[in-house]
Amino acid sequence: xxxxxxxxxxxxxxxxxxxxxALCTIFIVVNLLDNLDEFLDQNATFLTIxxxxxxxxxxxxxxxxxxxxxxxxxxxxxxxxxxxxxxxxKSGGISLYRIMLPVTAFAIVLSLFQLYFNxxxxxxxxxxxxxxxQKYLNKTSEGGQIFNLYFRDNPTRNVIxxxxxxxxxxxxxxxxxxxxxxxxxxxxxxxxxNRITWDSTVHEWKLFSGIDRKYNGNNVLALRFDSxxxxxxxxxxxxxxxxxxxxxxxxxxxxxxxxILSRGGKDVRKQVIEYYGNYAFPFSNLIVILFGxxxxxxxxxxxxxxxxxxxxxxxxxxxxxxxxxQTIGYSSDLNPILAGWMAxxxxxxxxxxxxxxxxx
Numbered sequence: 001x002x003x004x005x006x007x008x009x010x011x012x013x014x015x016x017x018x019x020x021x022a023l024c025t026i027f028i029v030v031n032l033l034d035n036l037d038e039f040l041d042q043n044a045t046f047l048t049i050x051x052x053x054x055x056x057x058x059x060x061x062x063x064x065x066x067x068x069x070x071x072x073x074x075x076x077x078x079x080x081x082x083x084x085x086x087x088x089x090k091s092g093g094i095s096l097y098r099i100m101l102p103v104t105a106f107a108i109v110l111s112l113f114q115l116y117f118n119x120x121x122x123x124x125x126x127x128x129x130x131x132x133x134q135k136y137l138n139k140t141s142e143g144g145q146i147f148n149l150y151f152r153d154n155p156t157r158n159v160i161x162x163x164x165x166x167x168x169x170x171x172x173x174x175x176x177x178x179x180x181x182x183x184x185x186x187x188x189x190x191x192x193x194n195r196i197t198w199d200s201t202v203h204e205w206k207l208f209s210g211i212d213r214k215y216n217g218n219n220v221l222a223l224r225f226d227s228x229x230x231x232x233x234x235x236x237x238x239x240x241x242x243x244x245x246x247x248x249x250x251x252x253x254x255x256x257x258x259x260i261l262s263r264g265g266k267d268v269r270k271q272v273i274e275y276y277g278n279y280a281f282p283f284s285n286l287i288v289i290l291f292g293x294x295x296x297x298x299x300x301x302x303x304x305x306x307x308x309x310x311x312x313x314x315x316x317x318x319x320x321x322x323x324x325x326q327t328i329g330y331s332s333d334l335n336p337i338l339a340g341w342m343a344x345x346x347x348x349x350x351x352x353x354x355x356x357x358x359x360x
């Protein structure tokens with residue numbers, strides 16, 4: 001790394017840190033003003049409120065890091081341009097692409113860090129935040145208690161539970177239906193039980209107080225039972241996974257959750273697109289660099305005001321199009337991976353066009 005690279009990176013890092021602190025502070029102050037009455041009504045202590053915003057901070061940073069990256073790029077590179085340092089570098093035979101090299105390398109490293117940060121650190125913080133919200137802000141977790149659980153245990157077996165208590169590992173009012181085949185389904189067995197429990201010792205379900213009906217043509221054989229061991233593909237841990245909010249799951253747990261829903265016969269296209277979108281979002285740091293450096297390297301009338309406005313406009317359009325592209329994917333046959341990455345791909349193409357049209 002040359003002295004020039006270190007100089008450019010120092011300008012970028014200082015501005016990035018200041019931008020991120022300023023944006024997070026504004027966000028927290030606005031949110032605090034909105035929630036302060038509810039905290040006071042619930043007699044929340046200062047320590048509880050402070051702990052809530054410590055837990056909330058990673059979730060805030062997840063959204064604001066790319067915005068701060070864009071602002072810092074425009075400000076730091078714009079300052080170099082305003083002071084004619086960009087012109088001096090070009091006069092010394094250094095092209096714009098070479099000037100961009102340390103900034104681009106940093107953006108890639110930051111994107112990889114944010115990928116891990118979003119996927120594995122933010123969910124842990126969200127768990128603590130949701131616990132405080134439920135106690136003091138009267139908010140309920142997305143997952144909540146599991147009522148009316150319907151699950152396709154395998155292609156020919158459906159499981160229905162009226163209610164499942166995860167703490168007691170017990171489900172109530174259970175029905176299990178088995179069919180002859182997927183092509184021409186015909187009910188061949190139906191079990192109804194008042195209760196089902198998970199035995200952690202043998203990793204097996206046990207049904208209690210029910211009736212087991214087997215259908216053979218017009219004949220029905222019905223047997224009552226007090227207890228009946230029964231093997232299901234669905235485990236207690238998987239049901240607990242269904243109970244959790246997706247915001248509390250890291251990327252590995254989220255994919256496992258989607259797989260469980262898929263095996264249960266649910267259309268998971270929306271969840272799959274959002275999953276790939278979660279992987280795509282951190283790389284917006286690289287895209288805003290490709291937009292920001294060419295724009296800021298050219299001196300403009302209006303100075304920092306124009307650059308600040310450009311940062312907000314680009315950020316707004318990117319965030320809006322991220323949701324729009326995913327919505328398009330929900331209602332079309334577009335590959336889920338492509339739908340999740342569509343906003344990045346389109347903005348990347350525009351950024352490359354702008355870069356090539358900028359004097360280097």
